[in-house]
Amino acid sequence: MKMREKLISLIVLIGILSLLLYSVNQDVFEYDDVFLIGRNFLKNTDAKGDYFLSPSMTLKPGLYDIVIKGSTDGDFNSILISVDNVILQRIEFPKETTELKIQYTVEKPSETIRIGSYFDQSSDNFAIDEISIHSSNVIYKNSVLFHIVISLFWVVTIVFLGFRFIFPTSYERLIGHRFSSATKQAFWIILLLTLFISIPLYSSDYIKGDDSTFHMSRIEGIKTSLSYGYFPTRIHLFTVFDYGYGSGLFYPDIFLYFPAILRLLGFDFVLTYKIFIFLLNFLAIGSAYLAAKNIMNSHDAGIAAAILYAFAAYRIIDFYNRGAVGEALAFVFIPWIIWGFYEIFDGKPHHWPILAVGFIGITCSHVITLAMAGFLSLLFLIGSFRKILENKEIFLSIIKAFAVTICVTAFFLLPLFEQLIENSTGLVYTDKNPMQGGLPFRTIFTAYADWYAPAKPSVGYPLLIVSIFPLIFYKNQSEIKRTLNVLVLFGILSVLMTTKLFPWDKFVGINQIIQFPWRFLTIATPLFVIAGGGYISIIPPIKSKSLVLMMLVMACSLYTIPAFSAILQSNRINVRGYHLEQNRVGNGEYLPNGADISFIEHNKNQVLSSDPTFINHEFDRKGLEFSFRFSVSDDSVIFEIPLLFYKGYQAFVTDTSGKTQKLTVNPGKHGFTSVRVDEIREGSIKIFYAGTAIQKISDGITSISILLILFMLFYKKHAKRTMRIPR
Numbered sequence: 001m002k003m004r005e006k007l008i009s010l011i012v013l014i015g016i017l018s019l020l021l022y023s024v025n026q027d028v029f030e031y032d033d034v035f036l037i038g039r040n041f042l043k044n045t046d047a048k049g050d051y052f053l054s055p056s057m058t059l060k061p062g063l064y065d066i067v068i069k070g071s072t073d074g075d076f077n078s079i080l081i082s083v084d085n086v087i088l089q090r091i092e093f094p095k096e097t098t099e100l101k102i103q104y105t106v107e108k109p110s111e112t113i114r115i116g117s118y119f120d121q122s123s124d125n126f127a128i129d130e131i132s133i134h135s136s137n138v139i140y141k142n143s144v145l146f147h148i149v150i151s152l153f154w155v156v157t158i159v160f161l162g163f164r165f166i167f168p169t170s171y172e173r174l175i176g177h178r179f180s181s182a183t184k185q186a187f188w189i190i191l192l193l194t195l196f197i198s199i200p201l202y203s204s205d206y207i208k209g210d211d212s213t214f215h216m217s218r219i220e221g222i223k224t225s226l227s228y229g230y231f232p233t234r235i236h237l238f239t240v241f242d243y244g245y246g247s248g249l250f251y252p253d254i255f256l257y258f259p260a261i262l263r264l265l266g267f268d269f270v271l272t273y274k275i276f277i278f279l280l281n282f283l284a285i286g287s288a289y290l291a292a293k294n295i296m297n298s299h300d301a302g303i304a305a306a307i308l309y310a311f312a313a314y315r316i317i318d319f320y321n322r323g324a325v326g327e328a329l330a331f332v333f334i335p336w337i338i339w340g341f342y343e344i345f346d347g348k349p350h351h352w353p354i355l356a357v358g359f360i361g362i363t364c365s366h367v368i369t370l371a372m373a374g375f376l377s378l379l380f381l382i383g384s385f386r387k388i389l390e391n392k393e394i395f396l397s398i399i400k401a402f403a404v405t406i407c408v409t410a411f412f413l414l415p416l417f418e419q420l421i422e423n424s425t426g427l428v429y430t431d432k433n434p435m436q437g438g439l440p441f442r443t444i445f446t447a448y449a450d451w452y453a454p455a456k457p458s459v460g461y462p463l464l465i466v467s468i469f470p471l472i473f474y475k476n477q478s479e480i481k482r483t484l485n486v487l488v489l490f491g492i493l494s495v496l497m498t499t500k501l502f503p504w505d506k507f508v509g510i511n512q513i514i515q516f517p518w519r520f521l522t523i524a525t526p527l528f529v530i531a532g533g534g535y536i537s538i539i540p541p542i543k544s545k546s547l548v549l550m551m552l553v554m555a556c557s558l559y560t561i562p563a564f565s566a567i568l569q570s571n572r573i574n575v576r577g578y579h580l581e582q583n584r585v586g587n588g589e590y591l592p593n594g595a596d597i598s599f600i601e602h603n604k605n606q607v608l609s610s611d612p613t614f615i616n617h618e619f620d621r622k623g624l625e626f627s628f629r630f631s632v633s634d635d636s637v638i639f640e641i642p643l644l645f646y647k648g649y650q651a652f653v654t655d656t657s658g659k660t661q662k663l664t665v666n667p668g669k670h671g672f673t674s675v676r677v678d679e680i681r682e683g684s685i686k687i688f689y690a691g692t693a694i695q696k697i698s699d700g701i702t703s704i705s706i707l708l709i710l711f712m713l714f715y716k717k718h719a720k721r722t723m724r725i726p727r
Helices: 003-024 141-166 168-174 181-197 212-227 254-264 269-296 299-310 313-321 325-345 349-363 367-383 385-390 392-408 410-422 441-445 461-472 479-496 508-514 517-537 545-570 597-603 693-724
Strands: 031-042 049-052 062-072 078-083 086-092 099-106 112-119 125-135 615-622 625-631 636-644 649-655 660-663 672-678 682-689
Touching (some): 003 141, 031 062, 031 112, 086 099, 112 125, 141 168, 181 299, 212 254, 212 325, 254 269, 269 299, 269 313, 269 325, 269 479, 299 461, 313 325, 313 517, 325 367, 325 517, 349 392, 367 385, 367 479, 367 508, 367 517, 392 410, 392 693, 410 693, 461 479, 461 517, 461 545, 625 636, 636 682, 660 672, 672 682
Antiparallel strands (some): 031 125, 062 125, 615 625, 625 682, 649 660
């Protein structure tokens, strides 16, 4: 490219970048929020009086347009605006109109505003459909941060494209030469597959899965806890009305820090979730490519596996219909476990870190999938017992991978076991019956997956066909064919464990842990995918392998494309006016015994006491810290403080003379933190989450382990570089 052409291209790119930056930043100072109310006041059922309709809001100073949509058939019904619990404005809602617009100026940033209505029984009906709030000239930190991040993204993207295509020689010298043509091709194919399989995410609406709202609440809980300075965030704020929900103690959430940071940078929760799912699609497909490519030493095997994984029925069901983020994360790491075992048993035991990466990743993703993968890995090791005994290197490599996994994930595992031993939640099942039996055997052979909610789990025909590949390729059994056959065998075993053929009634404890036997499809899918990629790569030579791969894409598309239509029909929720609720805790497995969501919502910040004369003079809540000043008449009083009990809370009481003493924190009958105060009738109590000794030790083990691993990597890289220097 000549200098003049380069200059013109740079000017065009700068123009495009300027237009993009202008376009994405037009609304930087705008604020919009909508509350869908749907409240009808009827003369025969609703009392005359004031009703609050919106939650409490803290708005930034500025001028706002408040629009209330509704209707009334009488006079004297009005809209009210409350500031800091004082009603400042009452505006009559006009009869024979469907919209009332109010301009309101927020003077102070600390004002807590609520919008409500006054119902006068002189009318038969008064309906409030929605409340929308808009401002065109206010500054919110979240909006500024979001637009800065988006602007930087486009700047980096345009600069990279300019460097790549306007200065190709410099690009190749500095960056391009580091990657082979096969690697570049694989990247673009994986990206294209990701873009295609992520079609449901492109809707402006929210694609709601069975568990997606729960996981978005986890992300919001981590984000809120991080904003208060807690790290790691084992106890989540926001969820359960800021009482502190301990899902981080039981459900690994380290990978959710990325979407939580996006939330801190101003991304709204639906966009954050979509970005995260898109990224998981890309990483999962990429992992399948890496595993199959390295096992088969074939680029074609990797591409075939990537295609099969992208369109795998159960993976799509997990990502979109179920919204099972934990299992979606596990799909990224199971191929690494398969790849790691292959390397160790194929004469390269020094590649054990691959196995460690797989198990570390799955431990930090989903405990139930870890249990299933651990069970099948144990079966494989038992079957390979003789080979392990004959080769000490294999045994040592497995021990190394296991030890590194335990050390790196100690920050999660040790606190988990500590809480399980405490057994103060509903997580430990005592029912003697299976939670859910297996699927009917005929479901394995379902021609097409039922994509409509609730979607029925299925391995899908494109992968099920892989199970007969060992019969097709039975001749000339090589070592690699035997490896593929083992993968298929374990895939078939995993599928059979999802059905009623497996006696789940004899394994009640295991069934209660995994909850749904069809979760074994999480393991079966990557096993069939990698085996399928391997078999396709050893198809007898034909004119073009590319043609085979294109036909594979078409075959998989015909099976899975109907999923997009069904998902967009049955799982689509309009994001307008959609707000995360603070009571989304799934089945409440991680709630302390005695805790009840409805009671908590009603109780709010109220401290409970065994003394009926108890007076709470004042209180303060900040994150996982609650303090209050009290007076009582009894000599011994038990207080229940509105923070959910998990081991690690500390409390102190200070009497009127200024003397402070430590209190023992126990679980209360409502699942709250509870303390007992003796011989102090007036004073103040402060309780806060300080963590446990086990948590601090486990954090230390993980930190030291990661530092040692980084040191070893640096040392090996430096040693290799030193060896290449001529002497």
